[in-house]
Amino acid sequence: MWWKRILSWLRHEPDSTIAIIVAVIVITLSVLFSLGHTTLPWALAGMTAAYVALLVGNVRDRLNSRSRDEVIRGLERAVGEQTRAVRELSDVVRHLSEPVVYPTQHIPYARLREYIARHKVRDAVFLQYSGQACAEVIEAVLLKKGARATVYLQDEGTARDIGSKFQENRIATSISNLRKWQRKYDGISELTVYQCTMPMTVRAIMIDDRLLCMGPYTYEPEADEKHPGDTVEVSGHDVATVIAHRGTGNFDALRQTFDSLVRKYELVARRIEP
Numbered sequence: 001m002w003w004k005r006i007l008s009w010l011r012h013e014p015d016s017t018i019a020i021i022v023a024v025i026v027i028t029l030s031v032l033f034s035l036g037h038t039t040l041p042w043a044l045a046g047m048t049a050a051y052v053a054l055l056v057g058n059v060r061d062r063l064n065s066r067s068r069d070e071v072i073r074g075l076e077r078a079v080g081e082q083t084r085a086v087r088e089l090s091d092v093v094r095h096l097s098e099p100v101v102y103p104t105q106h107i108p109y110a111r112l113r114e115y116i117a118r119h120k121v122r123d124a125v126f127l128q129y130s131g132q133a134c135a136e137v138i139e140a141v142l143l144k145k146g147a148r149a150t151v152y153l154q155d156e157g158t159a160r161d162i163g164s165k166f167q168e169n170r171i172a173t174s175i176s177n178l179r180k181w182q183r184k185y186d187g188i189s190e191l192t193v194y195q196c197t198m199p200m201t202v203r204a205i206m207i208d209d210r211l212l213c214m215g216p217y218t219y220e221p222e223a224d225e226k227h228p229g230d231t232v233e234v235s236g237h238d239v240a241t242v243i244a245h246r247g248t249g250n251f252d253a254l255r256q257t258f259d260s261l262v263r264k265y266e267l268v269a270r271r272i273e274p
Helices: 002-012 014-034 040-096 106-118 135-142 156-162 165-184 249-268
Strands: 123-127 148-154 190-196 202-207 211-216 218-221 232-235 241-245 269-272
Touching: 106 135, 106 202, 106 211, 106 241, 123 135, 123 249, 135 148, 135 165, 148 156, 148 165, 156 165, 156 232, 165 190, 165 269, 190 249, 202 249, 211 249, 241 249, 249 269
Parallel strands: 123 148, 148 190
Antiparallel strands: 123 202, 190 269, 202 211, 211 241, 218 232
16 A cells, blocks of 8 residues: 555655654644744754754664675675685696696796796795705795795705715805895795705695695716716706695695605704805
């Protein structure tokens, strides 16, 4: 019925309802005044009621606005979390269709740099012999504000003792460069460098416990005299390399080995000061 529609409109339009009530009061008081009635007490009462109604409406609107803002912020947080989850899942699905083992480390290290460029990286751990081959990956992490990179390198003395002066020199060069980066990126990111006396047999890079790149080092006789005076060649760049994303069986299996190596290297690690 028509009066039900009017009541429904009045309930859903409280500000309009208040305006109509005030208008009715003003018109009624005007009519009474024209008829000779004393309307001052009524006028004061009516205006007081109108002000109270307007105040209640204003408070209600502020509360509603605050509630809407809180709901919107909650939705934005939820959407952000869902977006990150979808991005991680898409990474896993995309790489399930690609080879997980590469013949060399060139393509995997390029993939790591692409991943770092697309994501907010917080923590990265490097297990490397000299660190020369992954220098670009280390710097890509350091460019991320607030990121932390931890690098474990072979000790120069260990390389020299096994007969690789070439690797001894590469390690010394890396240490010098990493110290420069510690100063260069101070206040932007954090770089911690360790050296290990225990011979390193695996090169690995773990990023935020989400992406893991691993491969072995080979120790071969220095037969072709590429490095005169050396008797052993340590090689990793031309050896098969695995890249795995969290959520796959490959990642879970490789992570166990990675975590075990980190624990063992920590026992023999010597921190390099800037």
